[in-house]
Amino acid sequence: MITCSAPAKVYLFGEHAVVYNESAICCAVNMRTRVNIEYSENIVIKSSLGTTGIDYEIHPYVSAVVEKIRKKSPCRGVSISIESDIPVGSGLGSSAAVVVATICAFNNLLKLGMDKESIASFGHSIEKEIQGAASATDTYVSTMGGTIEVPKRRHLKNPLCNLIIGNTNVFSSTGQLVAKVASLKSIYPEIITPILSTIGKTSLRGEGLLENEDYRALGELMDVNQGLLEAIGVGCDELSRLIHSSRAAGAFGAKITGAGGGGCMLALADNENIDAISREIKNAGGIPIITGVTDSGVRVD
Ligand code: MEV
The missing domain is CATH 3.30.70.890 (GHMP kinase, C-terminal domain)
Structure with a gap:
């Protein structure tokens, strides 16, 4: 069993403007989503929302990660369980945190060799697929931690x-x-x-x-x-x-x-x-x- 976790984020400045390539400052904060993964017979995804297989209604982000990973690196079933301190749909980046924690968990289980930059950009492609327009900010900050200026991705003083x-x-x-x-x-x-x-x-x-x-x-x-x-x-x-x-x-x-x-x-x-x-x-x-x-x-x- 592998457990990975990723933090929530807040914007000190710049939400919405960042979608148009303007500057924003974000901080990763001390609230995390934890994802456990282990091999199993089938695909099982468990969270406070329920227990499902691939299900784009209840677990859209994790389902998208599982399907993309299995295309790249076929594996038998996995059981994924998610628990989170980050309220959903609250602007704290709950979807980015679950996406990057799930990718990190697969990365370690299947030894995919992804570095943090690849986890962040894979995470962004999943957010875009599920959400439509999304900047890369949430997935990048949740992957890297700290205080970050985007789009230049410079680390600032916390x-x-x-x-x-x-x-x-x-x-x-x-x-x-x-x-x-x-x-x-x-x-x-x-x-x-x-x-x-x-x-x-x-x-x-x-x-x-x-x-x-x-x-x-x-x-x-x-x-x-x-x-x-x-x-x-x-x-x-x-x-x-x-x-x-x-x-x-x-x-x-x-x-x-x-x-x-x-x-x-x-x-x-x-x-x-x-x-x-x-x-x-x-x-x-x-x-x-x-x-x-x-x-x-x-x-x-
Ligand atoms: C949402 O957390 C922040 C927005 O700027 C959208 C985005 O950057 O994808 C509103």
Whole structure:
């Protein structure tokens, strides 16, 4: 039996803009999906969603990985079991984490000799197949760990303050939100394109602030980024409530993380404010998760 795991990720800056090749900064965070794999008679995929064989309704990402791997490297059955700390459809990269952890598990079971770059790019091809438009960001960050600027894939200094996630528990579909932004952009290109480019600039300015550990200014720019995300139509009432409550409770800054339209927000905070921010996220109807950056990308456990 082999067990591999991969982390969730948050965006400090740049979601949606990154789909158009603008800069974004992501951090891998301390919540993981673990995938166990062993030989068996048939294909069995077990998770909290149920036990299936190849099943594109219930386990689309793992089914796609299994079918692609078996085409490259025929093997008899395998039993795969998945357990995860990462809420599904919440913008924290749950699909990327399960995809890269499953590829890593096959890589070790079948001795496929893939390096991390190949795991990340194979993972991206699976996300694209299942989700339609998807940038390579989620799979890359979950594979490599740490804090990464994309699309250039430069490792940056990790933020040394607290990251507080607020989950609205409202399911959001990345594919639909990416399509919504694409549609707005095609109707109003002269308005939406500069907004996306300005989001990219918040990320580029954010890099220097991260390097200088200036979290107050970093938070201020996250608030600017949030305004721009609202402008491209990916906000929602539930997210706004959590974001405004976090700011009122003393966060350096707060914004959506991931595709928006539900899912999660992210607040940056010093030690004194963590409890107040968590409490206010709860009072505003969200689920607070206090986390931090992990340098550990996909790995064999
Ligand atoms: C989703 O986590 C982030 C988006 O930028 C889409 C993507 O990069 O694939 C909205």
